[in-house]
Amino acid sequence: MTTTLVHPTTPRRKAGHSAEDISPDAAAALDRFFHQLAHARHRPLLLLDYDGTLAGFRVDRFQARPWAGVRRQLQRIQRQGRTRIAVITGRPAAEIAPMLALDHPIEVWGLHGAERLHPNGHRELEDAPPAARARLDQVRAHLRRDALGGLYEDKPNAAVMHWRGHPPARARQIEQRTRALFEPLAHLEGIALLEFEAGIELRVGRDKGGAVRQIIAESGNDSPVTYLGDDLSDEAAFRVVNLAGGPHLSVLMRRAWRATAADVWLQPPAGLRTFLARWESVDAATA
Ligand SMILES: [Mg+2]
Structure with missing residues (x-):
């Protein structure tokens, strides 16, 4: 599918009965996919x-519950x-089930894809090359002692630095110190730097693209897929979904637009609810 980026300057209109504004290109891409x-x-x-995506951000991440109505929508799709x-x-995969509180266990890939939690409770953590693991563990030990002024998060496969909430000058300083520590190591075999909003992560293992690639391969490559x-x-x-052999749609689910590889941009929670409602009705119609 060709990329149909939706830019804020794109002419907008009300789409159908949904509460949110989306561009004609995005509406067409959604219609085609469904x-x-x-x-x-x-x-x-x-x-x-x-x-x-499913929940708004909270300073305490254990307070980040799904947006109203979303849990029941997922529940119905699961039941169908x-x-x-x-x-x-x-996040660590085990955190998701209590947050979503679905009746039946769900498949979760944690740590940006390095960890897999099957619905039957079986957990897999990807192995890393021993040399990469040793260097990463040194950095984790260093940052547990000295967080460089930021909020340090220690993960089994990663060292994560956050600067969300700091004043800009302070945030820049934390970022510079962290990059000085992380970037030389990111060139080593098996170690990668992962950028996210207001932070960076030095890590080993699969990323989200790798997780999506594996899920698609297990499903036989022709399955419709959205992320x-x-x-x-x-x-x-998004990039892996865009190359899928079956019908596919990548969706940036975010309040504000930004440059993205995703096919369409939708704004939560209204855009999410509309999307899941369409999914549910398609599933119901094909039952
Ligand atoms: Mg997110």
Whole structure:
């Protein structure tokens, strides 16, 4: 599918009965995808980021519950049984089930794709090359002692620095110090730098694009696939979806527009609810 970027300067109109404004190009891309979804012979893939996409941001991330109505929509899609739903998040995978509170366990890829939690509870953490792992562990130990003035988050496969909420000059200083530490190591085999909004992560393992690639491959490559995400770390997933062999649509789900590889831009929560409602009705019609 060709990329139909939606720019704020694009002429806008009210789309159908939905509450949000979207461009004619985006409306056409959505219509095309849902038409293909209705006629698909393979099990569709509904791939979702969590924070910022299904839920608004909270300073305390354990307060970030899904937007009103979204949990019940996902519940109904899950019950219909046609769609394979997976959440792909930067968080540890185990955090998602209690936040979503669905009746049945869901497939979750955590740590930006390096960790996989199957619906039956089986958990896999991707192995990293020992040399990469050793260097990363040195950095994690260093930052646990000295967080460089920022908010340090220690993950099993990553060192994460956040500067959200700091005044700009202070945030720049934290970023510069962190980059000075991270960037030389990011050139090493098996280690990568992941940029996200108001932070960076030095990590080993699959990224979100790698997780999406594996899910698509397991589904046989012809399945309809969509990915909804808000952050820079979701761009890798958008790019993989854009190259999928089956019907596909990548969606930037975000209040404000930004440059993206996604096919369309929708604004949560109204744009999310409308999208899930269409999905639900297509599934119901094909049952
Ligand atoms: Mg997000």
